[in-house]
Amino acid sequence: MSAERIYIYKRYERFWHWSQALLIIGMMITGFEVHGTYTLLGFQKAVQLHTLAAWTLLTLWAFTIFWQFTTGEWRQYLPSLKNVLAMVNYYLIGIFRDAPHPFRKTVVQKHNPLQRLAYLALLAVISPLIWISGLFYLFYGNWQQLGIDRYLTLEWVAVAHTLGAFLITAFFFIHVYLTTTGHTVFAHIKAMVTGWEEVDEHHKAH
Amino acid sequence: MKLHVHFVVGACLSFCALFAHGTQEPAPPAAAVKQPSTSTTDHSKLEALKGPFTSGPEVTKACLSCHNTAGHQVMNSIHWTWEAKSKTTGKTLGKKWAANNFCGSPISNEPRCTSCHAGYGWSGKDFDFTKQENVDCLACHDNTGTYKKFSTDAGHPLYADREFEPMEGPPGKKPFKAPDLTKIAQHVGKPGRSNCGNCHFNGGGGDAVKHGDLDSSLKNPPRELDVHMAKDGANLVCADCHTFNAHQPSGSRYAVNPKDTHGFDLPKDDHNRATCESCHSQTPHKQAKINNHAKKVACQTCHIPEFARGGIATKMLWDWSTAGKMGPDGKPLFIKDDHGHLKYSAAKGDFKYGENVRPEYKWYNGTVEQVSIVDKLDQYIDKDGVLELNRIQGSASDENARIWPFKVMHGKQAYDPVNNTLVVNHVFGDDDTALWKNYDFAKSIKAGMDYAGLPYSGKFDFIETRMNWFITHMVAPKEKAVPCAECHTRAADGRLASITGVYLPGRDHNPLVDLFGGLAIAGAIGGGLIHGLVRIVTRRRKEQNQ
Ligand code: HEM
Numbered sequence: 001m002s003a004e005r006i007y008i009y010k011r012y013e014r015f016w017h018w019s020q021a022l023l024i025i026g027m028m029i030t031g032f033e034v035h036g037t038y039t040l041l042g043f044q045k046a047v048q049l050h051t052l053a054a055w056t057l058l059t060l061w062a063f064t065i066f067w068q069f070t071t072g073e074w075r076q077y078l079p080s081l082k083n084v085l086a087m088v089n090y091y092l093i094g095i096f097r098d099a100p101h102p103f104r105k106t107v108v109q110k111h112n113p114l115q116r117l118a119y120l121a122l123l124a125v126i127s128p129l130i131w132i133s134g135l136f137y138l139f140y141g142n143w144q145q146l147g148i149d150r151y152l153t154l155e156w157v158a159v160a161h162t163l164g165a166f167l168i169t170a171f172f173f174i175h176v177y178l179t180t181t182g183h184t185v186f187a188h189i190k191a192m193v194t195g196w197e198e199v200d201e202h203h204k205a206h
Numbered sequence: 207m208k209l210h211v212h213f214v215v216g217a218c219l220s221f222c223a224l225f226a227h228g229t230q231e232p233a234p235p236a237a238a239v240k241q242p243s244t245s246t247t248d249h250s251k252l253e254a255l256k257g258p259f260t261s262g263p264e265v266t267k268a269c270l271s272c273h274n275t276a277g278h279q280v281m282n283s284i285h286w287t288w289e290a291k292s293k294t295t296g297k298t299l300g301k302k303w304a305a306n307n308f309c310g311s312p313i314s315n316e317p318r319c320t321s322c323h324a325g326y327g328w329s330g331k332d333f334d335f336t337k338q339e340n341v342d343c344l345a346c347h348d349n350t351g352t353y354k355k356f357s358t359d360a361g362h363p364l365y366a367d368r369e370f371e372p373m374e375g376p377p378g379k380k381p382f383k384a385p386d387l388t389k390i391a392q393h394v395g396k397p398g399r400s401n402c403g404n405c406h407f408n409g410g411g412g413d414a415v416k417h418g419d420l421d422s423s424l425k426n427p428p429r430e431l432d433v434h435m436a437k438d439g440a441n442l443v444c445a446d447c448h449t450f451n452a453h454q455p456s457g458s459r460y461a462v463n464p465k466d467t468h469g470f471d472l473p474k475d476d477h478n479r480a481t482c483e484s485c486h487s488q489t490p491h492k493q494a495k496i497n498n499h500a501k502k503v504a505c506q507t508c509h510i511p512e513f514a515r516g517g518i519a520t521k522m523l524w525d526w527s528t529a530g531k532m533g534p535d536g537k538p539l540f541i542k543d544d545h546g547h548l549k550y551s552a553a554k555g556d557f558k559y560g561e562n563v564r565p566e567y568k569w570y571n572g573t574v575e576q577v578s579i580v581d582k583l584d585q586y587i588d589k590d591g592v593l594e595l596n597r598i599q600g601s602a603s604d605e606n607a608r609i610w611p612f613k614v615m616h617g618k619q620a621y622d623p624v625n626n627t628l629v630v631n632h633v634f635g636d637d638d639t640a641l642w643k644n645y646d647f648a649k650s651i652k653a654g655m656d657y658a659g660l661p662y663s664g665k666f667d668f669i670e671t672r673m674n675w676f677i678t679h680m681v682a683p684k685e686k687a688v689p690c691a692e693c694h695t696r697a698a699d700g701r702l703a704s705i706t707g708v709y710l711p712g713r714d715h716n717p718l719v720d721l722f723g724g725l726a727i728a729g730a731i732g733g734g735l736i737h738g739l740v741r742i743v744t745r746r747r748k749e750q751n752q
Contacts (some may be wrong), residue, residue, distance in 0.1 A: 036696045036712040043691035043712050047495070091737075096744040141498030155709035159716050168725025170730040176736030181741075 008110050008197045011104055011139050013073070016064050017192055023057045024172065026050075031165050054134055079120045087114035095181060104198055122171060130164035243349075243395055250392035257388030262326045262362055264474045265338040265391045266654060270338060277338030285324035288312070290460045290486035294573040297461050303578045305595050307524055307617025308410040311579055311630045314657040317360040318634040322405040329360035331657075344387075346401050347394040352385050354404070357632075363387070374551055375539055399425050399435060401647065402444040403473045414518040418613035419514020419679040431516050433683050437692035449479045449700040456480040462676050464504070464572040464600065482506070493708065502708065504570075504608045506678050510687045513613055513677050519547055523558035525618040526631075538645065544643050553633070553642045555618075565611030565677045568704055570599030572607075574674075580660065583626050588596035588672070593621075595673040602707025609705055611677040618670050620651055624663030 009017070026049060033039065033046035041049065086102040086159075094102070103112035106202040111119065128136070136157045143149040182188040183198070191197040238332030249255055254268045284290050289300035297303075301312055301319075304582040309488050312319035320328040325340045329331060334340065342361060344353045356364045357372075364384035371379045403425055405458060414423075429436040435443070448457045451469075457480025466483035468475070479485065482505040499508075514520040533539040538552030547559050575597040577586050588594050589653050600607035621628050632654035633641040639653035655662035693702040694712030702710060 015368075034694075034711055036694070036715060040692070042689070043694045044689060047711075051495075096740055098745075098748060136219070141494060144501070152710065154711075155714070155716075158711060158714075159711055159719055162715070162719050164722065166719070166726050169723075172725040173727065173734060174728035177738065178731075180738065 005196045006105070006107060006199055007195055008105060008204065009105055009192055009195045010071075011195070012196055014068055014192060016060065016067070019060060020057065020064075023053045023060070024168065025059070026053045028165070028169050028172065032169075035162060035165070054138065076109070077116060077119055079116050079121060080113055082113060084113045084117060087112055089126075105199060118171075122168075125151050126167045126171065128166055129160055130168060133161035133164060137161055222683050230656045236487075245395060251395050252392075255388075255391045257391060259387040259391055261365060262342055262344065262387070265387055266326075266339045266341055266343050266749040268391065269343045269394075276343070277341050280324060280337065280341045281338060282448045282452075283324070283454050284458065285346075285453075285455065287335070288323065290458065292460055292574075292576065295575065296548060297576065297578055299576055299578065303580070304460070305577045305581075305628050307615055307619055307673050308416055308521070310619070310633065311654070311658070313579075314629050314632040314654045315634040318358050320361045321355045321357045321359065322408070324362045326361045344390055344394070345404065346397045347391050348392050348401060349395040349398065350393045351398075351400055353387075353390045354385055356382070372546055373553060392536070395507065397445050402448075406444075410521060414514060414516075414520045415616075416521070417675055417679075418513040418520040418560075419510065419520045419675075419677045421514070421516055421520070423518050424679065427516060427680075429683055430686065432583050432680050434681055439683075445483055447479045448485070449477050452739075457691040459699040460574075460576070462570070462572075462574075462610075462678075463569050464606050464610070465501075500608075502602070502608055504610045506676075506681070507565075507567060507609050507611050508609060509681050509684070509701035510565070510677050510679075511682055511686060511688045512564055513611075513680055514563050515680055515682075517561070519559035519561045520546065520563070520613065521557055522560040522613075523556070524554065525556040526620060527555060529553060529555040529641070530647070532645075552645060557570065557576055558616075563613065564701070566614045566674075567609050567611055567705055568598045568674065569604065569607045569705070569707070570598050572611040573599040575599060576696045577628065578628060579628055579658075583621065583628070583669075585595075591670065593669050595671050598674050602705075604734060609702065613677055615673045616649065616671070616677060617673065618668045620647060620666045620722055621669045622655075622663050622665065623667045624665050627660070629662065629666060630658040630660060637718060665676070 026031065029040065029045040030050040030053065033041060036051055040046070083102060090102050091100065093099070101112075105112075131171075136148075136152065137154075139146075140154060142158075143152065179188040179192075180186075182191075187198060215335045228412075231377045239612055252272075254271050259265045259268070266277070278288050284300060287300065288302045289298060291298055305311075307751040309315075309319070316333075322341050324345060325333075326342055338627075342355070344363075345355060354363055355361055356368075366383055366384050368382050368384075369379040369383055371377070393691045403420075403422060406417075407413060407420050407424065408415070409420070414421030414626075417595075424432055424435055427436050429439045433439040435441070447456075448455050450456070456478040462604055463481050466481035466488070468486045469483050471477065471484035486505070488500060491497045528550070529540045529552060531550070539550060540552060541547060541550040543549040545559075547557070549557055549559075551557070575586065575594075577583070577595045578592070583593055586594055587599065588597075598610070598612070605679070619628070620631055629651045631641060631647070632639055632650045636643065638644060641647065641650035644650065651666050652662065652664070688701065691712070694710060696713060696715075697703070700713055702713065
């Protein structure tokens with residue numbers, strides 16, 4: 001089985017991915033400590049790191065949004081319902097029968113249709129939930145000054161933020177699992193490290 | 207290269223974050239090093255103070271010959287009147303009226319209690335509050351440290367040496383020396399810690415008894431105990447914060463400011479420095495997050511982790527109902543605990559003590575519902591049946607309220623169950639009704655109420671009481687402030703476990719959200735595991751088939 005290599009993840013993209021991964025893992029660990037789920041670093045350290053990570057991630061995102069638009073990569077997140085069922089079918093049945101992957105990564109289309117939907121959900125639902133609640137949380141001390149303490153309670157902001165945190169954590173585990181579904185267990189991870197993805201020949205025949 | 211980029215960006219980002227959170231820290235106040243007196247007057251050289259003086263009022267007359275408005279200033283102050291009108295409830299309070307669960311009322315017990323009156327001779331109802339030579343200048347202005355008002359002489363010091371047997375001390379008479387009034391009069395100046403402490407450290411009848419955050423360990427405290435008064439701290443004296451204006455002290459437990467919205471007390475301001483903010487501003491921390499806490503949390507709550515930290519125990523419980531027991535020798539019984547503290551006194555009942563005590567925390571908005579000796583009790587009795595002698599008002603929704611620390615003093619004390627009032631108990635006196643002489647409540651309460659001219663049914667019983675004492679002294683070094691996690695914790699014994707009305711991160715959570723989230727995460731992990739397992743199994747089968 002010979003393979004063709006395509007350069008799929010550019011340098012900035014890989015930097016963004018891995019630093020974001022690091023930050024989000026950090027935010028999960030510190031966030032749930034702040035939440036009181038366990039004690040690890042101590043509440044104060046957890047809050048400080050969580051806050052620092054939030055600002056760092058915010059800045060990273062600013063750069064990334066810029067990158068997405070200047071490179072046109074943002075189109076990768078446009079959803080298409082075409083072939084979604086084929087993907088579902090693949091994950092539920094095909095994968096166990098060594099059926100060919102219904103989607104072929106290319107430089108123009110690096111996410112499969114299911115992936116696109118998942119990332120869209122992340123971008124459109126979970127992220128705003130976390131970000132908006134997180135920013136309100138961050139600026140709790142200024143609510144009074146801004147006149148928003150009349151409309152909002154910390155409890156609701158915390159509930160929204162915690163809900164977002166649980167969702168992103170669940171997403172994270174699924175995401176990590178799905179990286180193992182390439183043609184080898186570490187194929188996808190390797191691609192995100194080196195930028196080069198190996199594409200099976202027999203897929204090319206399609 | 208990638209690592210490099212990451213590092214640079216990371217560093218920039220962290221820098222931004224620092225800016226987002228940092229506010230300028232005001233310069234710390236210069237450490238005050240107490241110099242020898244800088245006064246322009248050497249009192250020892252004054253003709254008027256040549257003496258010799260044989261009584262307190264004589265000294266006062268000499269003081270007034272120059273300080274000719276001082277007498278009337280003092281006579282306007284709570285130190286003289288023992289009365290204070292509450293600005294929030296309008297009630298007349300002060301030592302004369304406010305009920306407590308320590309010794310009780312000074313009424314009918316004057317010669318003993320007025321040993322802490324800023325005057326001479328308040329031995330009974332007919333004391334003349336208008337006579338200015340009865341003001342005691344020396345109690346506050348003695349700089350020799352030798353002036354002492356005698357414990358049972360209505361505010362007078364000893365004028366001749368005396369042998370005396372203290373009620374609860376070891377049996378036998380002890381000699382007491384009369385202070386040298388002439389020398390003291392010639393060495394007067396601004397009040398130091400001991401001047402205030404002679405009375406305020408001994409509230410409740412002994413060292414450390416009453417407040418919990420005021421005792422003789424503060425005369426020369428280590429920095430750990432009190433950063434403000436320690437020699438290697440700010441080396442302040444009480445009056446540096448409790449600033450006096452025309453002999454009126456600032457700061458009072460009858461009028462604790464729940465939230466100082468004014469901040470720095472500058473020369474143009476009212477010279478009332480009895481709040482932390484007067485010197486530290488409303489935003490003294492480097493981190494905005496901590497400054498934000500000050501809207502809802504009093505400074506003392508974090509900065510006084512425990513009270514009674516100076517090695518002297520404070521009373522936490524006083525049960526009068528057991529008083530009056532006699533020992534096998536037929537004499538009044540006094541029992542000490544292992545630390546040498548009286549745990550039972552025939553005169554006063556049972557005691558419990560505490561050292562290094564964690565305060566209790568309550569919302570406080572500026573109003574304290576203080577029970578006065580004439581009040582009907584019904585509305586002050588809490589759900590648990592305990593009479594709350596000074597209910598602290600406030601809640602999270604109250605703009606002025608902050609969370610404050612308190613020493614909660616528990617007591618059991620006499621009351622009139624028919625009239626539903628507390629009673630005046632005549633404890634001190636050389637007569638046939640005083641409790642500490644006759645050990646008979648029926649007689650002592652009757653005598654106290656008759657003397658006070660208050661209605662008394664003739665029946666008495668004992669009621670459980672509770673009293674809240676603001677904890678505001680013994681400020682620890684900042685490294686010793688209460689760590690975040692002692693409030694932000696789910697532990698049932700978290701410091702703020704009983705505070706209601708706020709969402710406290712780390713303490714509070716929504717169980718439904720947690721349940722849903724837990725299931726989602728478990729589902730994600732479980733789903734992956736199962737899917738992966740099936741993949742492994744099916745692959746194996748295929749390989750075997752080949
Ligand atoms: C993967 C991303 C994140 C996760 C998993 C996460 C998780 C959490 C959790 C579980 C809490 C505790 C909530 C509570 O119990 O009240 C928390 C608190 C908080 N989060 Fe996040 N969070 C994330 C991202 C963010 C972001 C992006 C921001 C800011 C924009 C943010 C700001 C905060 C703040 C300010 C707090 C409160 C800390 C405090 O008590 O002062 N978080 N986070």
